[in-house]
Amino acid sequence: MAKIDQHFFDIGYMDTLASQQTPVHRLDPRAKLLTTLVFITTVVSFDKYEIAALIPFFIYPVFLCAVGNVPPVYLVKKLILVSPFAVMIGIFNPLIDREILVRMGDLGISGGWISFASILVRFVLTVGAALILIAVTGFYGVCAALEKLGTPRVFVVQLMFLYRYLFVLVDEASRLVRARSLRSFGAGGGFKAFGSLVGHLLLRTLDRAQRIYLAMCCRGFDGKIHVMKPLKFGPLEIGFIGGWLAFFLAMRLYNLPAALGRAVTELLI
Amino acid sequence: MSHHIIEARDLCYTYPDGTPGIRDVSFRITHGESVAIVGSNGAGKSTLLLHLNGFLIPTRGTLRIGDYPLSKKNLKAVRRTVGMVFQDPDDQLFMPTVFDDVAFGPLNLGLPPEEVEAVVTRALETVGVSHLKERPPYRLSGGEKRSVAIATVISMSPDILVMDEPTSGLDPRARRRLIELLKTFKHTKVIATHDLDMAVDLCERTIVIYRGAVTADGPTLELLQDEALITRSGLEKPLKMQNCPACGKIKSNLKTRLQSTA
Numbered sequence: 001m002a003k004i005d006q007h008f009f010d011i012g013y014m015d016t017l018a019s020q021q022t023p024v025h026r027l028d029p030r031a032k033l034l035t036t037l038v039f040i041t042t043v044v045s046f047d048k049y050e051i052a053a054l055i056p057f058f059i060y061p062v063f064l065c066a067v068g069n070v071p072p073v074y075l076v077k078k079l080i081l082v083s084p085f086a087v088m089i090g091i092f093n094p095l096i097d098r099e100i101l102v103r104m105g106d107l108g109i110s111g112g113w114i115s116f117a118s119i120l121v122r123f124v125l126t127v128g129a130a131l132i133l134i135a136v137t138g139f140y141g142v143c144a145a146l147e148k149l150g151t152p153r154v155f156v157v158q159l160m161f162l163y164r165y166l167f168v169l170v171d172e173a174s175r176l177v178r179a180r181s182l183r184s185f186g187a188g189g190g191f192k193a194f195g196s197l198v199g200h201l202l203l204r205t206l207d208r209a210q211r212i213y214l215a216m217c218c219r220g221f222d223g224k225i226h227v228m229k230p231l232k233f234g235p236l237e238i239g240f241i242g243g244w245l246a247f248f249l250a251m252r253l254y255n256l257p258a259a260l261g262r263a264v265t266e267l268l269i
Numbered sequence: 270m271s272h273h274i275i276e277a278r279d280l281c282y283t284y285p286d287g288t289p290g291i292r293d294v295s296f297r298i299t300h301g302e303s304v305a306i307v308g309s310n311g312a313g314k315s316t317l318l319l320h321l322n323g324f325l326i327p328t329r330g331t332l333r334i335g336d337y338p339l340s341k342k343n344l345k346a347v348r349r350t351v352g353m354v355f356q357d358p359d360d361q362l363f364m365p366t367v368f369d370d371v372a373f374g375p376l377n378l379g380l381p382p383e384e385v386e387a388v389v390t391r392a393l394e395t396v397g398v399s400h401l402k403e404r405p406p407y408r409l410s411g412g413e414k415r416s417v418a419i420a421t422v423i424s425m426s427p428d429i430l431v432m433d434e435p436t437s438g439l440d441p442r443a444r445r446r447l448i449e450l451l452k453t454f455k456h457t458k459v460i461a462t463h464d465l466d467m468a469v470d471l472c473e474r475t476i477v478i479y480r481g482a483v484t485a486d487g488p489t490l491e492l493l494q495d496e497a498l499i500t501r502s503g504l505e506k507p508l509k510m511q512n513c514p515a516c517g518k519i520k521s522n523l524k525t526r527l528q529s530t531a
Contacts, residue, residue, distance in 0.1 A: 138365075216363070217324075217348065220345070
């Protein structure tokens with residue numbers, strides 16, 4: 001758990017990244033959110049054997065990363081952390097789909113391997129884009145954008161609280177686990193101890209939820225969270241959305257890498 | 270100004286699971302008074318405080334906050350009058366930034382945005398944490414969190430300040446700073462604590478609670494010198510009233526205060 005603390009859950013670093021001042025950070029969160037949503041939809045809309053046509057889409061996350069000053073190493077670490085989910089989804093494709101689609105000399109590559117690779121590429125693109133969005137907007141910025149774009153307030157408030165108390169929860173959980181490991185001397189106490197530990201965590205969480213609600217009522221909470229941060233949607237935002245949308249559309253309709261490949265082959269022959 | 274008054278008459282509360290909370294608690298706190306509610310762990314301090322804000326409705330007895338007898342109907346008005354600082358600041362700071370958090374109350378009260386800005390700035394200045402404005406609350410130190418929690422409450426300009434263990438978890442200097450800060454507040458103050466030294470510094474009056482009932486109510490210095498009462502209530506004499514372990518004397522400035530009460 002201590003490791004989870006230090007290495008994996010350093011989401012707090014995202015906040016540090018999000019508080020930077022770059023042209024991308026200054027854009028209205030709505031513009032970034034919309035563009036990223038369209039980006040993700042476009043990427044997942046491709047055929048399951050498609051790899052080459054996806055390559056140009058790397059330009060968008062790379063652009064945001066570069067302009068928004070997001071360290072790529074940090075992103076890659078985060079991607080590796082969640083990659084097991086994507087791998088589990090695609091890992092059986094090579095076993096099920098054995099039809100040979102591509103031949104490279106003697107080596108035949110089955111459709112399963114290609115669709116597996118395609119899943120991984122999409123995973124990197126979509127999850128990467130979502131992470132970068134948060135790193136250049138901030139979680140609360142994304143929430144504000146969601147609310148302004150008409151997401152029901154209940155969900156937005158839930159998300160905000162989830163993020164706020166994630167830190168407290170991880171803290172509390174790691175304290176419990178530390179206390180257990182200090183007295184377990186390698187035995188761990190087994191499943192039973194684990195059960196009561198999780199139970200305790202739940203009870204503490206319920207108690208805390210109660211107290212937070214009291215604190216909110218105390219300050220006149222009536223179901224609405226007012227945040228004073230005027231968002232402004234200007235020509236820059238429209239340009240950002242328009243430009244990227246046009247690019248995504250073009251790349252969706254026109255397979256640039258394939259065309260490039262054909263041109264090169266023609267030149268060579 | 271009658272709205273700074275708290276009056277409890279025969280307050281009883283039993284938790285739904287049968288645990289007794291408080292029984293037959295009566296007191297009257299008037300305008301501008303600063304009252305410490307002291308008692309050992311589990312004596313019922315927090316239970317009593319939760320009544321002052323209408324979170325718990327007494328099973329028997331009545332409570333008047335200012336002009337209103339406490340009831341479900343005027344909860345909003347009561348909560349406006351009584352500002353409550355919780356024991357764990359993490360419970361109280363739930364917004365993305367310190368600024369948003371302090372602005373939460375005033376915005377809910379319906380203040381116009383320009384005014385909110387001014388109110389928040391003033392509240393943060395009062396507790397001396399203006400520089401933390403844009404920081405997320407979960408990244409602050411314990412002392413900073415406590416100051417911000419107090420700012421969130423005073424930004425709503427309550428008449429009565431209710432605090433649960435304000436000095437718990439603070440280092441000595443942060444504790445001292447907090448006490449100095451609270452001294453400057455003109456509100457009616459009710460402070461539940463077992464930091465009896467703070468009670469001596471801050472509150473002229475003390476209410477001692479033991480097992481849910483009031484065992485004494487009177488001037489702080491007088492009560493805390495009463496060894497029999499203190500032992501009976503499961504407490505210990507404040508450190509500054511105990512003789513110095515090195516020279517066996519009591520601090521001189523306190524001595525004069527003690528003599529003047531005697």
